[in-house]
Amino acid sequence: MARNGDASGEDTLISRYFKPLATDPGAFGLTDDAAVLKADGFDIVVNTDAIVEGVHFLPDDPADTVARKALRVNLSDLAAKGAAPAGFVLTLALRETGHAWLSEFARGLGEDAKFFGCPLLGGDTVSTPGPLMISITAFGRVPAGKMVRRLGAAVGDRVVVTGTIGDAALGLAVRKGGAVAQALADDAASSDTLVSRYRVPQPRGALAQAVRDHAxxxxxxxxxxxxxxxxxxxxxxxxxDLEVDKVPLSIAARSLVERGMIGIEAIVAGGDDYEILCAIPDNRFEAFVRDARSAGVAVTAIGTIIEGPAKPRWLDARGRSIVLSRTSYSHF
Amino acid sequence: MARNGDASGEDTLISRYFKPLATDPGAFGLTDDAAVLKADGFDIVVNTDAIVEGVHFLPDDPADTVARKALRVNLSDLAAKGAAPAGFVLTLALRETGHAWLSEFARGLGEDAKFFGCPLLGGDTVSTPGPLMISITAFGRVPAGKMVRRLGAAVGDRVVVTGTIGDAALGLAVRKGGAVAQALADDAASSDTLVSRYRVPQPRGALAQAVRDHAxxxxxxxxxxxxxxxxxxxxxxxxxDLEVDKVPLSIAARSLVERGMIGIEAIVAGGDDYEILCAIPDNRFEAFVRDARSAGVAVTAIGTIIEGPAKPRWLDARGRSIVLSRTSYSHF
Structure with a gap:
């Protein structure tokens, strides 16, 4: 967190807002150019995700939720890889350094860093005339060779997801107005829940060990x-092969689907879920479910890994294939 | 390098341009959400620096030099900390994905990653309507406990810098037109040298071991x-106490100073040098100079560490203190 500033500018900003978050001895209180990350015999898992104003968060989202989302999207990746958080570095591209915004941003970031045991190790702040952007690189530790890969799903494995799917995309739809917002106009509780799912993901760090043990x-x-x-x-x-009816939905999302307000595509192609998707060998499934229950994380089997190079098939309750016109959110 | 895209967008961009740079086995060919960084018993040194269009580079700078600068400003930090490069992750905030620009960007980045032995481990690409921004988090390895800190300079130590100082700031001045550009209007060689120093820093990785051994x-x-x-x-x-006359200058910079076109402040407060500044105990100085010579890096003693809390004093040839109205570049 050292470059691009002087004592009257960036350094003051850093010492005021971010130094309290640099609780790891390897961060040197943000007084150095670099941080030291001890591996302690583990492999270091490295993940980078950036969030951009107008894309991943909205200009009027509360500053503390912006900070939480920036960190949590990275913690979500670490959890899915079976890693325990070790720390993170932050690049903050700011238009201006308004005290109120930065103070709330740092508060949210600090609370989450503490809660998830993932201290700030360093970073860089730069000024931009463009949208706010927060890029975080997060580090986790796994026993050597034990990072859980995307590669490795085998025929017969159960396809499992955590939590509920589609809420965040619906939350964004609520924020943007339109049909979904109107459908929930009389249901503030559902609207708030969905918006909160968009703003503040819930990383599944509690499941990291079970993922590493079984997935x-x-x-x-x-x-x-x-x-x-x-x-x-x-x-x-x-x-x-996936069974659409098994995709876990929140009460709010289910109600919208049942009323015909949205199709299943809005759920399974919506994005911003930050849940874990994993493949669990059939003979590990019971143990995985048991460990997930101990960890307090809901898990749902939604299908099975099958042979072949075809795209995954989404099947309705009668086994008919559902055609998705899109499968994910794209920025480009 | 996995989020925020689909097969027709970001993934294509990544596999086309960046996969060839992911030569480390821990990068998994950019097909996973995260990378594995092996510590191998070393401490991991982590550094983050971002560069922004219009601030650290200019919109018409060649794409390959933008990439090189983004990586090299980080490699410069690793070198100053005594660390050997281990890899880096990249966050790229793009307005558009023009093939020509991205292709040149990836070429420059790939050449430097190979040259400096610092492979791409992962990253994220996001779209922005604002200026281009490239944020890199670079990793280095040092023997446990051996990262060279800013903290540690002791009374009597020599203050040493590598290379020459001020060239990059003058290069930016050339690019911006005005007095410096006019003064060098008939000297294309000097102009080109200075601009190139602004665009493409020369990280002093060759000196990392000597810094670790002596600073x-x-x-x-x-x-x-x-x-x-x-x-x-x-x-x-x-x-x-610093002796202004000892600050190492390039021929072009010296000529501008001697002709009275610029003052010393433009040199010592200019920024963008990416040279190493270090304190060397007097009894290590000869050995340090010898090791620097072996490494092929010019080093110059410019002063001495003294007692007290005062700001460093810059002295002219007759020992008179020079007052600097500014000491560094600030974005805020």
Whole structure:
């Protein structure tokens, strides 16, 4: 967190807002150019995700939720890889350094860093006339050779997801107004829940150990379940049959589907879920479910890995294939 | 390098341009959500620096030099910390994905990654309507506990810098037109040299071992020698006397100073040098100079660490103190 500033500018910003977050001795209180990350015999898992104003968060989202999302999208990846958080570095591209915004941002970031045991190690702040952007590189530790890959799903494995799917995409739809917002106009509780799922993902760190112990392959669901599953299958050289009716939905999402307000595509191609998608060998499934229950994380089997190079098939309750016109969210 | 895209967008961009750079087995060919970084018993040194269009590079700078600068500003930090490069992750905020620009960007990045032995491990691409931004987090390895800190400079140590100072700031001045550009209007060779120093820093990785073996404190000079030295002194609890005449200048910079076109402030507060500044105990100085010579890196002693909390003093040839109105470049 050292470059691009002087004592009257960036350094003050850093010492005021971010130094309190640099609790790891390897961060040197952000007074150095670099940080030291001790591996302690583990492999270091490295993940980078950036969030951009207007894309991953909205200009009027509270600053503390922006910070939480920036960190949590990375923690979600670490959890899916079976890694325990070790720390993170932050690049903050700011238009201006308003005290109120930065103060709330740092508060949210600090609370989450503490809660998830993932201290700030360093970073860089730069000014931009463009949208706010927060890029975080997060580090985790796994026993040597034990990072859970996307590659590895095998024929017969159960396809499992955590939590519920589609809420965040619906939350964004609520924020954008339109049909979904109108459908929920009289249901503030559902609207708030969905918006909160969009703003503040719930990384499944509690499940990291169970994923590492049982999953043959795993990734976090960030761009849409259907598209992300297709990627996992492609790199594993397999396909999958999914049962749409088994996709876990929140009460709010289920109500919208049942009322015909949205189709299943809005759920499985929505993006921003930050749940874990994994393949669990059949003979590990019971143990996995037991460990997930101990960890307090809901898991649901939604299908099976099958042979072949075909794209995963989504089947309705009568076994008919559903055609998705899109499978994920794309920025390009 | 996995989020925020689908097979027709980001994934294609990644596999076309960046997969060839992911030569480390821990990068999994960019087919996973995260990378594995092996520590192999070393400490991992982590550094993050971002560069922004219009600030650290200009919109018409060649794409390959933008990539090189983005990586090299990070390699410069690793070198100053005594670390050997281990890899890096990249966040790329793009307005558009023009083939020509991306292709040149990836070529420059790939050549440098190979040359400096620092492979791409992963990253994220996002779209932005704002200026291009490239944020890199680079990793290095040092023997456990051996990262060279800013803290540690002791009274009597020699203050040493590598290479020449001020060229990059003058190169930016050339690009911006004005007095410096006019003064060099008939000297294309000098102009080109200075601009090239602005566009493509020369990280001093060859000196990392000598810094680790001999320096009591070190940092890279990125925001201006005077300001950066003040930071090193402040965190070490010391001051320094510097001899302005000893600051190493290129032929082009010296000529501008001697003709009175620029003052010394433009040199020592200019920024973008990416040279190493370090403190070398007097009894290690000869050995350090010898090792620097073996490494092929020019080093120059420019002053001495002294007691006290005062800001470092810059003295002219007659020992008179020079007052600097600014000591570094600031974005805020």
């Amino acid at each position: 043959s392959a795993a990734m976090d669901v960030s761009d849409g379940l259907a598209g992300d599953l297709a990627k996992l299958c492609a790199v594993s050289g397999v396909s999958a | 009591s404190a070190a940092m890279d000079v990125s925001d201006g020698l005077a300001g950066d030295l003040a930071k090193l002194c402040a965190v070490s609890g010391v001051s320094a």
